[in-house]
Amino acid sequence: MSELKRKPLRLGVAGLGTVGVGVVNIVENSGDMLSTRAGQRIVVSAVSARDRGRDRGIDLSAYGWHDNAVDLAGDDSVDLVVELMGGSDGPAYALAKACLAAGKPFVTANKALIATHGKELAALAEASKTALRFEAAVAGGLPVVKALMEGLTANKINELYGILNRTCNYILTRMEREKLAFDDVLSEAQKIGYAEADPTFDIDGIDTAHKTAILAAIAFGIAPDLGNLPTEGIRNIAPVDIDYARELGYRIKLLGVARQTGEGVEVRVHPAMVPLSSPLASVMDATNAVLITGDQVGQTGYEGPGAGQGPTASSVIADVVDVARGICYPPLGVPVNDLKKLPYLGSESHIGTYYIRLRVTDVPGVMAEITQSLAAETVSIESMLQRGHAEGGGVYIVLTTHETTEQSAIAALSHFNALDCVLESPAMLRIETA
Numbered sequence: 121m122s123e124l125k126r127k128p129l130r131l132g133v134a135g136l137g138t139v140g141v142g143v144v145n146i147v148e149n150s151g152d153m154l155s156t157r158a159g160q161r162i163v164v165s166a167v168s169a170r171d172r173g174r175d176r177g178i179d180l181s182a183y184g185w186h187d188n189a190v191d192l193a194g195d196d197s198v199d200l201v202v203e204l205m206g207g208s209d210g211p212a213y214a215l216a217k218a219c220l221a222a223g224k225p226f227v228t229a230n231k232a233l234i235a236t237h238g239k240e241l242a243a244l245a246e247a248s249k250t251a252l253r254f255e256a257a258v259a260g261g262l263p264v265v266k267a268l269m270e271g272l273t274a275n276k277i278n279e280l281y282g283i284l285n286r287t288c289n290y291i292l293t294r295m296e297r298e299k300l301a302f303d304d305v306l307s308e309a310q311k312i313g314y315a316e317a318d319p320t321f322d323i324d325g326i327d328t329a330h331k332t333a334i335l336a337a338i339a340f341g342i343a344p345d346l347g348n349l350p351t352e353g354i355r356n357i358a359p360v361d362i363d364y365a366r367e368l369g370y371r372i373k374l375l376g377v378a379r380q381t382g383e384g385v386e387v388r389v390h391p392a393m394v395p396l397s398s399p400l401a402s403v404m405d406a407t408n409a410v411l412i413t414g415d416q417v418g419q420t421g422y423e424g425p426g427a428g429q430g431p432t433a434s435s436v437i438a439d440v441v442d443v444a445r446g447i448c449y450p451p452l453g454v455p456v457n458d459l460k461k462l463p464y465l466g467s468e469s470h471i472g473t474y475y476i477r478l479r480v481t482d483v484p485g486v487m488a489e490i491t492q493s494l495a496a497e498t499v500s501i502e503s504m505l506q507r508g509h510a511e512g513g514g515v516y517i518v519l520t521t522h523e524t525t526e527q528s529a530i531a532a533l534s535h536f537n538a539l540d541c542v543l544e545s546p547a548m549l550r551i552e553t554a
């Protein structure tokens with residue numbers, strides 16, 4: 121066995137929930153393997169959580185305890201802090217700042233923290249020449265941050281797509297397989313722990329937005345920016361749209377999309393139809409996937425568990441091992457001073473194809489009114505179907521458009537809304553050719 125560094129790398133773990141316990145378990149159970157790989161023994165030295173008395177299924181007696189997690193930053197028995205509490209502000213943010221200002225390496229799985237304060241924290245880390253790592257913040261066990269930072273570094277990244285939220289993908293999968301309504305699947309998902317009691321963060325796309333902001337930042341050399349990230353979730357996806365998607369050769373997924381063009385960057389989160397032939401269409405249940413297209417390598421894909429104790433702790437430990445190996449590069453891939461200020465392209469200027477579903481009265485002349493509304497906005501139809509009787513009365517007319525700007529597609533929807541023959545607000549979904 122090659123020689124290890126004399127002193128172990130001593131971890132302070134803030135947060136002993138799902139991921140924190142996973143991290144402690146790996147350190148305790150795979151110590152020898154990690155030591156050989158890291159060139160240094162890795163041990164847990166101190167921990168913090170809210171409730172000291174809680175049974176977490178692990179023995180904490182050998183570790184120092186802090187009621188206040190921020191104290192880990194000043195604990196001399198801790199060489200590196202692993203933050204697994206969560207939250208964009210509060211103790212996670214305070215701890216990150218205290219560690220990085222003091223030159224103590226900081227590893228986190230906290231996407232909200234990095235998406236919100238990534239630039240400031242990266243600047244602190246660079247100033248003190250300290251590692252700030254956050255692989256587990258995006259897509260749990262998948263090494264996508266590392267792929268962008270290291271393996272794909274020779275590439276200009278043109279675009280990336282992510283299925284980044286397991287709750288949403290699980291809900292959409294069950295809606296399709298079992299022909300269930302959104303609310304029914306959501307309440308079952310809550311019962312089995314796949315959705316939180318307050319599911320807003322997941323189903324309204326906020327979690328995906330945090331992760332997409334981080335990926336876009338590293339991919340394009342910009343600061344994470346939640347303020348320029350239009351975000352829509354999956355609450356309004358109806359089973360009927362899932363069925364029509366299938367009939368038209370698509371599947372609905374909640375996507376994080378980041379694209380760089382000559383004019384600027386587009387970063388957005390929304391449900392979209394993807395062709396059944398796309399690798400994204402076969403990503404089902406709680407699985408995550410990321411497709412990254414670089415100018416040299418072409419399209420690369422990463423698929424697997426995006427959350428859960430083992431997968432997330434696996435990524436946290438990968439970061440810890442990198443720190444032990446002495447790897448320390450600018451946290452956002454390029455120095456903060458070199459981050460670009462690229463213009464954000466609003467979604468209205470996005471050019472794409474769209475799916476539109478209308479519930480209309482079943483009388484002659486309706487089709488003509490619909491095509492006139494589209495023509496008024498120079499939106500041309502690629503395909504159109506009319507099907508049986510719609511729930512609530514009338515019939516459904518479903519169409520897909522040729523390429524058009526989002527602004528024109530939205531303007532066509534307002535024409536539809538003004539028509540007497542249209543019985544409810546039309547549903548519209550973007551079609552992504554990933």
Ligand SMILES: NC(=O)c1ccc[n+]([C@@H]2O[C@H](COP(=O)([O-])OP(=O)(O)OC[C@H]3O[C@@H](n4cnc5c(N)ncnc54)[C@H](OP(=O)(O)O)[C@@H]3O)[C@@H](O)[C@H]2O)c1
Binds near residue numbers: 206230260
């Ligand atoms: N779970 C996943 O699959 C997953 C995947 C990717 C990323 N992440 C990220 O990993 C982080 C942790 O997630 P988790 O699922 O492990 O959360 P969790 O199970 O809710 O655990 C959170 C832990 O933080 C502790 N904590 C909360 N506030 C604290 C405070 N003020 N001071 C000290 N400790 C505090 C809690 O203490 P008590 O136990 O005493 O209440 C608990 O041990 C989050 O940033 C999350 O977004 C999680």
